[in-house]
Amino acid sequence: MSRLAAGVVLVTAHEAQTDPQGPSGEDIGMTATSFMSVSLDPPLVLISLREGSRMDDLLDEQPLWAVSVLAENQSHIASRFAMKNRISDRLLFEDVPYERGETSGALLVHGALATLECRTEQVVRAGDHTLVIGRVLTAGAPGGETGPLTYFRGRYRQLG
Template sequence: MYSSPQPSAAPTASPDEFRAALSQLASGVTLVTAHDPEDGEDVGMTATSFLSVSLEPPLVLISVREDSRMDELLARTDTWAVSLLAEQQRTLASRFAMKGRLSDRLLFADTPHHRGPHSGAPLIDGALATVECRTEQRIPAGDHTLVLGRVLEATVPDPSGRPLLYFRSAYRQLG
């Protein structure tokens, strides 16, 4: 009788395999932002893990690295925002992605923005779209936290703008 081959130990892709495969997915680039009510500072994080989840109610999902400043802040405050970046905002994206050496305060001082009326979070001027959210659920997932947010307000300040993309480990624009 035929018996299908049994998998040996549960297979797990190596980090290199995983990165190489997932780098083939082209994504839009966002800036996730939040305001810290305790020290009055704004925090921003470049993120490609942003997903539209549900229309009614309107829900989105972000994935935030555990122990990052943003993860720590979103454990304490439940409102945040996402700005969908335009192709001319590449420098902004790369600066907010390597903050080890740069403070959020200096980065925001250099980044034109206004405050979201519902979230208190910075909304980036010149973004293609912005969404303000309130956390519905936090789900631990490996070395990240999935944060499911209800969309409080969504705007499209620049309907004819062009998106910033990330593909094969580099920022790109539509051809």
């Protein structure tokens, strides 16, 4: 499958928690290349998550999440959130410009070619992955005319 070029997205969700000081929570993110449009009516998308990953566990509890379609100049963001065994997502977001989605509460990366806020509609277990189908609640195309970030043969690439 390394011979199939894929677009690169950052999937984010907000793990809301309540503590005595008031609402809090942690933002988590993961790089994905297994992302696709499923339907236009209703608007549905699909992401594939490694079973037992932090995002997989969170989306079992919390149905709202977001996707930022990364631009060709955002490979540093993709690399950062693709790291395994990281300690804290909070530190990974520290110098990434973003805004919080009004609908999902998840982070949307500035400069992304497109952003989507989604609500989980259906979950399908498939081998060692979980396929999450989400209804698109909001969509935007804030990025300029730059090209997409792609992944091909184990490396991030730009369309040329």
